Amino acid sequence: MDPVVKPRDDLSRLSYRDLIAVSSEMLQWIPWSSHGMTWVETGVFAWNDAKLKEKKTMKKHIATLLLALTFLPCVSSAALNLELTRGTNAKIPVAVLPFAWHGTQKQPPLKLSDIIQHDLYLSGRFQLANAQGTTAKPLPNKVADINFADWRKQGLNSLVLGALQAQGDNQYQVRFSLVNLFKNKQQIAPQSSDNAGFNPQNNPVLASNVFTVKTAQLHDAAHRIANQVYQQLIGSPGFFTSKIAYVLVKKKTGQTRQYSLMVANFDGSDPQTVLSSSQPIMSPAWSPDRKTLAYVSFQTGVPAIYTFDLIHETRRLIASYAGINGAPAWSPDGKKLAIVLSKSSNAKIYQLDLSNGRLTQLTFGWASDTKPSWSPDGASLVFTSNRSGTPQIYQLNLASKQVTKLSLRGIYNVDPAFSPDGQSVVFIHQRATAYDVVIKNLNTKKMRYLTRGQMADSPSFSPNGGEVIYSVLINGQSRLALITLSGNVQELLPAKSGDRVEPAWS
């Protein structure tokens, strides 16, 4: 029997009435007995069936909708969101290419690239590559000559290149460029609408400059270039034009010695004698404006503190009290000197106001206190004292007059120096037969060795707080040495004869 009603595909669209109609029609043909169902039951069942299917399809739709919703964030915005929080503290790979030389002589008067390379190396933040050129492939000295892909393959991030040109008898023109090897493939114009943000990698030249200098200033020009390179790549000012002051002791005939107060470049080059004497000179200290040096001299037979104006080359007597006058330390504002006097029987630290000569005693008690060093905010002093029985490092809060002990280990801790950021103090710590430079973080209270197994003395921080200069006894000679805080660069400064002691880094 052909069914009257054609089976509909989508039973879910049927209404109740339809279903009743269908079922009543079907009832005529369905034998009652075989299924044992009343026509009502059949109809209801068919309706149930249809509704169930409707529910199922609805469920399917809802499910797909929900799934689609979960995908929405990923599908609706075009970009994938990532967060990068961890990187490396590796050294930046750069190469300093030999500067081109344009002049009548065969060799340039000074190899500027060597000085720049040495400076960058001493900072401990750069991985310097040795770039060799061949006649077939000479090294570039203009930005236009650089084959970026080639240099990138060597794993370098930046290049320093330049040229030195002789201009007349005593004059030279120095130009240099610091080039970033990584630039975008597509150069997007800054004004284009496609450029939602700015595109810093469009111009590869990070820094470039031209100097015109005399022969004597060539060395300084190289240091200035190194400063600019450092500033661009690290973000803080370079310290390669900074100076150090130290005492040079030379043995003369018999027991006599010659003492000289020396000022040199931070890498020990170009030392200049400020003054020389057959009587001891000690404890040079730079004023914050780097124009004056304070020092202790025994030239009158007894110790006295003087200041030497480096520009006017004049000397001024500051303190010559009875007994010890020593260890001058400038306050950060340059108006006061912390000095050690023993006029009241024991070595104590006093504050001398330079404008009116007023003396204020800072430390009290029976012990000997010496070697003061100011914090950069001028609020406290660190010094060495034997008030606990052995020499240890203490910190004096100038406002509250409270003294706290900083060195907690060992029986001999001397020569403290505050870091420029005021977060750490560096001093000499004795362990067994070695006197090592250690650094203590004032916040974490952790002490860390910078040198190991050396005979070190009088450490002083660099202007950017990244490294320390100190005097070390090697093979019977006292020499100056540089060490970075990370310890990855340790360098002895060149020294011929004589002992170099008590360095102070401006």
Add this chain to the structure above:
Amino acid sequence: MIFKRRRQHSVLSFLLSFVIHLFIIGFLLTGAGYWYHMDQAKASADKKAASRPIVKAVAVNQSVVENQIRAIKTRAKMKLEKQLAWQAHLQQMAEQAVAKKTGAEQHLAELQKENQQVKQLTEKMQDKARAQLAYLRALQAQAEAKLNMLQAQQKAIETQNTAISKKMLLTQKAIANEQSSRQKAALQARLQKEQAKQAALKQQQLFNQLSKYKTLILNDIGKQWIIPPGAKKNVSCKLLVDLDAMGRVMNVKVLVSSGDPVLDRSAVTAVLKASPLPLPKIPALLKQFKQIELTVKPEGLLNEEVNLS
């Protein structure tokens, strides 16, 4: 018998005795005996000489003799001087040899010292290299650990998937064989559930792949990122990175600067240096990696998550 002699005062006997005494004294004083003895000796010597052969004596010129003597003297002098000179030469050679030896010893000592220093330096560098290697290995291990976890998840998903597929197949078979519509409905319901589960598993799989490639990309960029030493920890910059289908970085823009141009540049350089980035092969996922919005925040170093003891 004792003769009684008449004492004769004889002057003659006195004179005679006096002369004899004088004679004897004179004889003694002048040493005539000595001379006589010498004469005798000479005579005997002459006699002896006379018995020897006669030497033919030639008369020689005085100056020639003197010259010869002078010549011999100078020769002897020269010989002496030569000997002295040779001795001096030998001494000098001996001294030079000693100096050379000490010089060589010093040089050797210096070389040894230099060697020692170089050895120490190489040891230091080796130590550093070893430390760096260990650190990189640790990094790799960490990344691998993450990826392994994702891989394990992927495997679990796949086993679940196969199980579900099997179930679905059985259910479908059962549906085909089932006559009763009620049972059929129940089986259909079950099939729906299984299908839904399979769809969910597929979603999870895609999500898993997404995480995997996100991890790989962040790892690659992080390895190249040299954080500037002065960078503050609470600043961040946002970059927009355009990639092509092969993962090559086409363009990097700074959408939001951190305020520190050196930090921005370090991040951009890291992204460019890490090119080409690893991308998934599934097209559905690949199209999501066309552009990446990268927020860069210097929170710490890669190895700080790793315990390098």
